[in-house]
Amino acid sequence: MKTAKFGGSSLANSTQLKKVAEIIKADETRRFIVVSAPGKRFATDKKVTDLLVEFYQKRLKNEATDQLIVDIFKRYEEIGKDFQVEENILDQIYQSLNHLKELAVENNPHFLDEILSNGENNNAKLVAGVLQTEGVNARYIDPQELGIIVTDEPLNARILMSSYKIISRWRNANEVLVIPGFFGYTEKGDICTFSRGGSDITGAIVASAMNVDLYENFTDVNGIFAAHPGYIHHPEPIREITYREMRELSYGGFSVFHDEALMPSYRAKIPVVIKNTNNPDHPGTLITNERENKEQPVVGIASDGGFSMIYLNKYLMNREVGFTLKVLEIFKEFNLNYEHMPSGIDDISIILRANQLNPQLEEDLLRKIAYVIDPDELQIIHNLSMVMIVGEGMKQRVGSMAESTAALARKKINIEMISQGASEVSITFGVHQDREQDAIRTLYYTFFE
Numbered sequence: 001m002k003t004a005k006f007g008g009s010s011l012a013n014s015t016q017l018k019k020v021a022e023i024i025k026a027d028e029t030r031r032f033i034v035v036s037a038p039g040k041r042f043a044t045d046k047k048v049t050d051l052l053v054e055f056y057q058k059r060l061k062n063e064a065t066d067q068l069i070v071d072i073f074k075r076y077e078e079i080g081k082d083f084q085v086e087e088n089i090l091d092q093i094y095q096s097l098n099h100l101k102e103l104a105v106e107n108n109p110h111f112l113d114e115i116l117s118n119g120e121n122n123n124a125k126l127v128a129g130v131l132q133t134e135g136v137n138a139r140y141i142d143p144q145e146l147g148i149i150v151t152d153e154p155l156n157a158r159i160l161m162s163s164y165k166i167i168s169r170w171r172n173a174n175e176v177l178v179i180p181g182f183f184g185y186t187e188k189g190d191i192c193t194f195s196r197g198g199s200d201i202t203g204a205i206v207a208s209a210m211n212v213d214l215y216e217n218f219t220d221v222n223g224i225f226a227a228h229p230g231y232i233h234h235p236e237p238i239r240e241i242t243y244r245e246m247r248e249l250s251y252g253g254f255s256v257f258h259d260e261a262l263m264p265s266y267r268a269k270i271p272v273v274i275k276n277t278n279n280p281d282h283p284g285t286l287i288t289n290e291r292e293n294k295e296q297p298v299v300g301i302a303s304d305g306g307f308s309m310i311y312l313n314k315y316l317m318n319r320e321v322g323f324t325l326k327v328l329e330i331f332k333e334f335n336l337n338y339e340h341m342p343s344g345i346d347d348i349s350i351i352l353r354a355n356q357l358n359p360q361l362e363e364d365l366l367r368k369i370a371y372v373i374d375p376d377e378l379q380i381i382h383n384l385s386m387v388m389i390v391g392e393g394m395k396q397r398v399g400s401m402a403e404s405t406a407a408l409a410r411k412k413i414n415i416e417m418i419s420q421g422a423s424e425v426s427i428t429f430g431v432h433q434d435r436e437q438d439a440i441r442t443l444y445y446t447f448f449e
């Protein structure tokens, strides 16, 4: 059995929906279908979820929303009419959109959750209707009825462990279940959404609860590439990647797949495949627990900007018990999260996201470190990018670090920081943001061509 999740671009118009219906009809084991809200039909178009955000903002400012509701409704209506879905489906969608106008703005912690979830919810009803006209025995199911019960954290819900068992009761349903992604219900019965892009999370939860053999995540690309196509012309596609590698790449800036979404399928050891609705015969990218081919040391190169680094040096630091603890306590006091902390005998660098800082905070922080630690040298360096090479194959192979640093040196790219975890799944290089692109290209051509 399979769970198939379709992203917004796969459901944006009738042409796309026709492809989705063909994909579902082509394989009877696709039993659980999770859908996003309709996405963009063309580059300058708006996603329905973004229109719903606009609706929310207008409601807050008490501005007229009638036209917006009409515009959103048209998105469903066009598709519904093309497929001649049952009339009452479009009526239900229209009513549920109008119901949004009646929601209380004040003292309503789930106000935005309810508005946002409307996109997925209506789309699941529409998709179920479309599949029926295509001869599929499909049925819309509300996440509450299915059993997606979540924590009460508006816009950032997490699944409750007890949900899995409840959801699994639907494993042998006779119909193909069409499930709206992106939200669940709290134990009290309020709608609560996952973070943005969270339909991937629903897909993984359903896949895991139903214990399917494969979770197919359909998008509009042939899977994941080894580097960002904006930086590398025609980067190599990744055929197979492990969960750990994927997690590192998502952290490092790859945004194909919601990173929280990997958790449920990872735990349940369910392979995930990222496939293209517009090219369903392409094998896509398979994410598994174990990768068969580990000959290739590096599977992908990611990068992310907007980092700062605090560097401190103190002679004989290694002899001082609790030195790092003292530094980190200061970070805690300033409520700062750090991302990496490579250290030498007498020095430590602490890398953090620069958006947590402001000039005043920075001054106070440095003053406090100077006072408590009394370092010989203390510096803050801004505008850093982290470039990360990822691959479980590096562990079994000598020289990945040497090859990388040699290549960067040849291009005269100064490395401000190097960090490698004990797991050896990735190596991170901190470089000045002006050299980020050069660094990616250099590392890509070192490992891929």
Ligand code: ASP
Pocket (backbone or CB within 6 Å): 007, 008, 036, 037, 047, 049, 050, 119, 181, 182, 195, 196, 197, 198, 199, 200
């Ligand atoms: N529609 C939601 C969003 O745009 C969730 C999703 O598509 O996964 O964030």
